């Protein structure tokens with residue numbers, strides 16, 4: 001059990017490499033092969049594995065929930081079926097096969113489609129300084145960074161003299177975050193689902209950074225905003241930042257296929273599309289090492305809100321004033337050609 005009282009996931013590895021399939025997972029060394037991960041729905045539930053082929057069910061599913069696959073586990077067997085109740089794990093979950101080691105490695109790309117990008121560390125510093133500026137924060141103010149990932153902004157914000165609580169659902173990321181924050185007494189990290197935040201001491205600002213909104217259904221996304229409202233002091237501010245906007249996807253400014261060089265060598269290739277029926281970006285990442293060995297994440301899908309639509313959602317959640325910026329200096333209002341969307345909402 002963890003702090004959220006969840007049962008931990010178990011992995012069921014069905015043996016044997018994939019046969020005849022051309023997908024990168026089948027061409028990965030044994031250590032990278034994947035297992036179907038299952039969760040008991042109730043203590044008496046039967047563990048279930050249902051695989052349609054060497055990659056199992058869920059490989060390429062587009063419905064936002066799928067049987068989870070852990071890149072660190074063994075591959076599934078071909079066409080294996082074990083009957084019982086099946087519990088699906090969504091892509092964004094720590095066991096969903098997207099956020100994890102591969103994501104962290106891929107985050108350290110040397111440059112991206114962002115103009116003037118100088119890498120992850122420089123980006124993080126600029127973003128933290130932008131948060132302080134746009135939220136009007138002073139030393140000693142309290143901030144909730146949710147979701148905080150492996151803590152890069154939380155630690156950078158603490159260095160600005162702020163008291164920061166970072167919240168994320170991924171325990172592996174939180175371990176890295178705690179280790180990075182060891183020298184910083186004013187930062188702490190908590191494990192929680194952003195849809196059901198635990199009570200915290202009221203904060204002056206909540207930040208949701210780097211494309212971390214829209215993972216759920218629109219109803220749940222609204223609940224996330226309402227949860228942020230409950231964490232804030234009266235007059236407090238909420239800042240959401242994303243590079244992925246509707247115009248950027250539709251015009252190809254964020255390309256449908258992109259390859260980035262990685263700091264550790266090799267490349268990251270991203271395939272993505274905006275599904276205009278669901279308004280969700282659907283994508284998948286593949287990391288290729290210098291020797292040509294490929295590893296692929298689970299597919300992801302994120303609801304991309306139009307800027308005004310997001311502002312309206314903030315108002316519905318209880319914010320009064322919502323401002324839309326197109327950059328961290330706050331000088332430019334958001335427009336269709338902006339390199340990012342930053343919404344600052346005040347209670």
Ligand SMILES: C[S@@+](CC[C@H](N)C(=O)[O-])C[C@H]1O[C@@H](n2cnc3c(N)ncnc32)[C@H](O)[C@@H]1O
Nearest residue numbers: 092099147148149168169170193194209210212
């Ligand atoms: C795109 S990353 C960004 C993280 C961080 N803001 C950054 O810029 O490094 C999104 C994060 O959301 C977390 N996450 C996904 N679903 C979550 C949930 N339901 N509750 C809390 N965190 C979640 C993931 O674990 C991941 O760390």
